[in-house]
Amino acid sequence: MRLAGIINDSIVDGPGIRTVFFMQGCLRHCPGCHNPQTWDMEGGKEFGVSELLAVVESNPLCHGVTLSGGEPFLQAVELLPFVKALKERGYEVASYTGFLYEDLLNGTEATRELLGYLDVLIDGPFIESEKSLELNFRGSRNQRVINVPESLKARKVVLEESERWTG
Secondary structure, three states: OEEEEEEEEEOOOOOOOEEEEEEOOOOOOOOOOOOHHHOOOOOOEEOOHHHHHHHHHOOOOOOEEEEEOOOHHHHHHHHHHHHHHHHHOOOEEEEEOOOOHHHHHOOOHHHHHHHHOOOEEEEOOOOHHHEOOOOOOOOEOOOEEEEHHHHHHHOOOOEOOOHHHHO
16 A cells, blocks of 8 residues: 555544554645645655554554545555454544545445445545635544445435534
């Protein structure tokens, strides 16, 4: 996997203390993007699954992992073994994406499989005119906080309603 960076004690990328992996590479280049340094598809550094698991497991306060970007779903194939290992170890896994949930369902087999390992998905591109500092774990009003397991069961988007995600 190619990453732009790692934060081991985030409290702004999901509830609780989380480890955040900033995936390298994004094709959207949203105006006002918070992480333009992640856009270059060739930037960042390569990591293996065991290296990333060691980072997560080194923090006993961490109970959740967030995939951010860049665009995590551009590396869906590479992320699958890592996310599967996280779920086997009991971590909550969330991901940001510039894609819509519906587009990911109609995407590749790897994107659909990756969705199956997520607890929460924050979908939609950052739209600067929709920016709000009042939103929990989102940058713009168009973005949705989605309960992925319930959405997959219902075969439609089910928004996350737990107070820990919605505030």
